Amino acid sequence: MQDLLTPKQMALADKLAVENGVASMTLMENAGQAVAYEVSQRFPLQPVLVLCGPGNNGGDGFVVARLLSERGWPVRLGLTCAKGELKGDAAMMARMWGGSIEKAQPQMCSDFGIIVDALLGGGLSRDVDEEMAGLVEAINASGAQVIAVDIPTGVDGESGEIRGVAVKANLTVTFFRHKPGHLLEPGGGLCGEVLLADIGIPDAVLAEIDVKLFENDPRLWRLPVRETAGHKFDAGHCVVVSGDALHTGATRLSAMGAARIGAGLVTLAGEREALMVHAAHVTAIMLAEAADAEELAELLEDVRKNVVVMGPGMGVDVRTRAMVLAALESGARLVLDADAMTSFEGESETLFKAIGRREPGSVVLTPHMGEFKRLFGEIQGAKTEKATAAAERSGAVVLLKGSDTVIAHPEGRAVINTTGTPLLATAGAGDVLAGLIGGLLAQGMDTLGAACASAYIHGRAATAFGKRGMVAEDLPGMVPVVLDDIALY
Secondary structure, three states, X not given: OEEOOOHHHHHHHHHHHHHOOOOHHHHHHHHHHHHHHHHHHHOOOOOEEEEEOOOHHHHHHHHHHHHHHHOOOOEEEEEOOOHHHOOXXXXXXXXXXXXXXXXXXXXXXXXXOEEEEEOOOOOOOOOOOHHHHHHHHHHHHOOOEEEEEOOOOOEOOOOOOEOOOXXXXXXXXXXXXXXXXXXXXXXXXXXXXXXXXXXXXXXXXXXXXXXXXXXXXXXXXXXXXXXXXOOHHHHOEEEEEOOOOOOOHHHHHHHHHHHHOOOOEEEEEEOHHHHHHHXXXXXXXXXXXXXXXXXXXXXXXXXXXXXXXEOOOOOOOHHHHHHHHHHHOOOOEEEEOOHHHHOOOOOHHHHHHHHHOOOOOOEEEOOOHHHHHHHHOOOOOOHHHHHHHHHHHHOOEEXXXXXXXXXXXXXXXXXXOOOOOHHHOOOOHHHHHXXXXXXHHHOOXXXXXXXXXXXXHHHHHHHHHOOOOOOHHHHHHHHHHHHHHHOOO
């Protein structure tokens, strides 16, 4: 499991490390050493431009310049402020640098194949000023290989937002733990390859930091394991509620997702006309009539049907709203996607009150940003803050989709998933994801774990397919490939 630290939490980690006997100068020296090592290992010997800002990020840059110079690299160093304005460890590292210090100028950037960006760290409190913006634009126009120290200048380390303009890096070397800004778009897309370096901060400091944000990977959750003598009902029964006869495809995608990820039984429930269409397409998936809220409630009286997936293809109307509310009165856990959420536009509190009568976190909502706004309105802040606020307000686990999907629990924990790929920008991919979550819930996973695992597997399945022309129907068949790979962890 990979903890993510905001810039303020990272500053606290530095402070706690110093209080535990690690010299702050040692931390800065180690940070610069990590960057200098990567430059010297990855590139042939050549002139390097190191651009330093006025803070500790600039101090790291002075270390990089000194160590590369000691190894025989021709180094030119530009500083955005007067040397006398540097303070603390940064001032000390500037004194240890034996070369000349020039005023950082945009025109310097055109003469180098490698530029080290040590201008600003991730804890930006305002947009990049006009003078530094010119420098950033020159870096981006230079065609050089850009190595960012900690995070590219202009990227907000907490939100991933661009603070005016930002450096586009080929490699980012960061320290101790990743920041949210390394993963969240659009800033995450400017980091290039992100390398995490150990600079001597002991892991023990995390016990004194209230970490609630994590990067998604298989160490964060545990997939269900079938017992040798297990029965299909031991792996749960997922019900997927169908759309009408002209809108059945989305729910078949969900049903196949649930089946491929291991649900013991999967049933498509809906109007008879829709089921006749399904019957021509499915074999292992069962069918059950449930044309309205009353019939769905009756179907769910069988407590073995322990999960319901609703929304794909259902339609945005009163009927969908009534069926969702009926399902919420059952003992089954729910995945609400697409139309199951949009049907409550303008009446979101009705949905949230119904969710609030259940065990906290027993429902998963899976909106993309448009659906999110229709259900929750405008929530300010980073994507992680939006998802966390929505989870707290609704009482549900919220999976806010995108290339940087965020999964948040009502208790305040949140996870960023980065296995997404542009291949997933295709109709029906979200329907498969809803089914994956339902299939894992049916097998007994907790809601946060099921949502995180499904987002991870969903992205990996698209990557495993690995070529243009992928459609949503290809995803369920790739799930077993990913599951086999995860079993090796």
